Amino acid sequence: MQRMAIPAGTPLAGLFVVLALSGCGSGRAGSSTPEPASNPAGTTAAGARAMVVPAMESFDLAVANGTRQRSGAPGPRYWQQWADYRLEAELNPVSKRLTGKSAIRYHNRSPDTLATVYIHLLHNIFAPGSRHNTDIPWAVEGYELSKVAAQGTTLGASGGEAVGYKVDGTVMRLRLPKPLPPGGTADLELAYRIRIPPDGAPRGGQDGEVYYVSYWYPQMAVYDDVNGWQTDQYYGNAEFYMGYGNYDVALTVPAGWLVASTGTLTNAAEVLSSQTRARLDSAMGAAEVVHVVAADDRGAGKATATAAGGKLTWRFRAENVRDVAWGASANYLWDATNAAVGDADGDGSVDTTRVDVFWRPEMRASHWDQAARYGRHSVEFLSKYLWPYPYPHMTAVDGPTSCGGMEYPMMTCIGGQWDTLNMYEVVVHEIAHMWHPMQVGSDEKRFAWMDEGFAQFTQSQAMPDFFKGYDDEAENREPYLNLAVAGGEVELMHHGDRYPSYNAYGTASYYKTASVLVALRGVLGRETFERAFREYGRRWQYKHPTPYDFFNTVEDVAGRDLSWFWRTWFFETWKLDQAIDTVATAGDSLEVVVANRGRAPMPVHLVVTRVQGEPQTVEIPVSAWFAGEKRASVRIPREPAIKTIEIDPKREFPDIDRGNGIWPR
Ligand SMILES: [Zn+2]
Structure with missing residues (x-):
């Protein structure tokens, strides 16, 4: 975000x-x-x-x-749960409702027998009376569940130890008819209806023209080797912790609407016009941005196929992802280009991903016409800085204002007004999330x-x-x-x-x-x-x-032992204030006394600049502070004459007072 x-x-x-x-x-x-x-x-x-x-x-x-190691690597007995999702949903833009069915095959790869599983119903943050710590201007309708079934048995609401389900805020607890043994799978089925919230809701919603459908289907909570079930409620501020799985998704929308989703579109021939398909294909080899759907191309029979019933079902498949989100609108333009990501699949040759942008022409003032170029640079740069981008596409969607900038696998929803710098910044920030947390699946709620x-x-x-x-x-x-x-x-x-x-x-x-x-x-x-x-x-x-x-x-x-670094910067709010306390002549040397005026222990990088020669760096090791000393000194030659002595002129360390770190003052 x-x-x-x-x-x-x-x-x-x-x-x-x-x-x-x-x-x-x-x-x-x-x-x-x-x-x-x-x-x-x-x-x-x-x-x-x-x-x-x-x-x-x-x-x-x-x-x-043995599931983790002191070295920081996963342990020899590391395990992780898995889910295969089949999601079907139909969006009705008149009622603004989404009617959905989810079939989940949950794989228990843990060593534990699970009598209970937990499912997130994140959309319940919009239920009347929901508890939240961000603005929820619209809390009128959560999930309407019409079916909950597990292992072939339809379940009713129940409390206590009985088989059945119980919804508490945004979390459903489901007691299985048969305990799920290690190595076993459980099939779950849910049918539901939700209303897509109006603009103003966090991280998605609709503004009457564009729909960004996020946190929309019942999703397995994470059961992991460290904490077991992580069932923290969704209150709006803290984000998510999601497991990995494969998704087959079928999304039904009015013909003429464009759909952008996590995953690969598997039925392009059924939903896209031949012109749209041809332009999309050309984008993978194009040096510039291809206007796959321009302003005059929009609508059924032009951008998309036509349909007798007025609806088209778009099918996507996504593998090894932690979520699926999608945007849809009749008003979208579609720009596409490509990005070279390096050798993502290890076959020795450079791989390419597609960069897609879905936007409304009236958003041109926010530089959406540049977004494909920004996306391409972001994917290419980050693929080099981190490792190759692994997904088949990266898509930026012009969404309701309250999307701000929000990340989902292969997707970002961006809403609001942006200048050039900020538009690039939000694009690259959200694309950076394709590595953390989309690939490196940390718990965003507890460790944002x-x-x-x-x-x-x-x-x-x-x-x-x-x-x-x-x-x-x-x-x-x-x-x-x-x-x-x-x-x-x-x-x-x-x-x-x-x-x-x-x-x-x-x-x-x-x-x-x-x-x-x-x-x-x-x-x-x-x-x-x-x-x-x-x-x-x-x-x-x-x-x-x-x-x-x-x-x-x-x-x-x-x-190296970096315990002092973790303690200082992650567990405390200790501040760093390194000061040059005194500089005094001592024979043919100068004695420089550095005071550690904050509580944060850090090495001191002193840069000595003389009237001639290159600036010279002198380091006081961090261990100088471990026993609680507040001062440490170094001796440096007096000649050639010194112009300045400065602590950390590169500003690598976040010192609260730069003014006392330079001599002469
Ligand atoms: Zn972010």
Whole structure:
């Protein structure tokens, strides 16, 4: 999601009330002051660590069980659940209702017998009286369920231990007729109706012209090796945690409407006109953007096929994805081009993906006519910076305003007004999410930094490649420093629904995390950092990493104890303020005393510039601060004469006061 422009200090409406009433989740990692860890090593098995990293008991248990490893790699006994979805849905633009049927084959790959499974009904955030911590201007209609069946048996609502289902807010608990053994599969069937919410609803909806249908079908909750069932409610602010599966989707809409969806369109000959198909084919080899459907091409018989009943069913198949979302409108134009992603399938040759854009001509002022070009650059840059984009297409959809910028596998919905810089920024940010969390499937609810912060950081790598000289890392650092100095900051290891304000949530999850990754790059050096960042992705692609898997992988690749770094920047709100305290003559040397005025321990990168010669970097290692010292000194030759001594002139570390880090002042 793109960080929303909300004035600083705007509270999350009703957050405390919601939590007091519902008492959701266990949130082991959510406490604001770390307790002494039961395993003082925190994230490694043995050896003295510079600092205690608060442990997560369930993670330690996973290591003991062999599903995770201290190295940060998945363990030899790692397992993950799987689901095959067959989804059918028909959209009626008059009633704005979607009527759907879902058949889910759930594969239990865990070592546990499951008597109960949990299903997310995220659309219930729109039910009357729903609890939420973001603006929900329309809370009038949740799911209308007309069928719930499991293992061939139709189920009724029930409580307690009886077979049946129980809906609690956005979560359905389903007691199976027959317990599901390890290695077994359970077939579930649901039939339902929902109303697509009007503009103003978070992350989707309809504005009368365009429909963005997201979080629309009953979806299996994640059952994982660390926490078991993760059944946190959807309150609107914190995002999602989704398992992987294959999807066959059939979407029925009026003929003449264009549909953009996660997955590959498998019946193009049935739904697209021959002209549309021919232009689409040409886009894969085109150097420029192809206007697959231009303004005069819209409608049934021109853009799409015709249909006797006035409706067409679009079929999509998506493999190994964590969700499916789609956009549809009679008004869309369709631009397409391609992006070279590198060797995605390992056959030694460069692979290409298609970049699609669906937009309305009246949105030209927001630079939608440039979006395909922006998408192409984003996919190509990020494929090089991270690893090759693996999906058959990347599609940007002009959606209702309240989409803001939101990510779904292969898809982004973007709403609102944008200038050139911001339009590129939102496109590259959402496309960065195709890596985190679409491929690296972290728990966005409990650890928003693992996808938002990583997307924010990677967008900052892409932006100066497109806008030469643009410093997006500075754009992240400033809002973090503002809140760090002004007060109200909350640590990163904090459940996304438990921040006191959107500003605290957004600053931690986006800006601080992005700045912390820049600092980590400064500590490790660019080459080691990038190797570690990619290795984490390689190890956890299509899997479910915890924060500890990231910490441990970085330490494993770097070969260093970074406990002090994780503790400082992820578990605390300690601030960094390194100052040049005194500079005094000592024989033919100068003694430079550096004071650590904040609580954050970091190495000191002193850059000495003399009247002649290249600037020279002197490092005070981070260990200088571990015993609680507040001052450390280095001696440097007096000659040739010194012009300036400056701490971290590259601004890799987020120091709250730059003014005291330079000599002479
Ligand atoms: Zn985002």
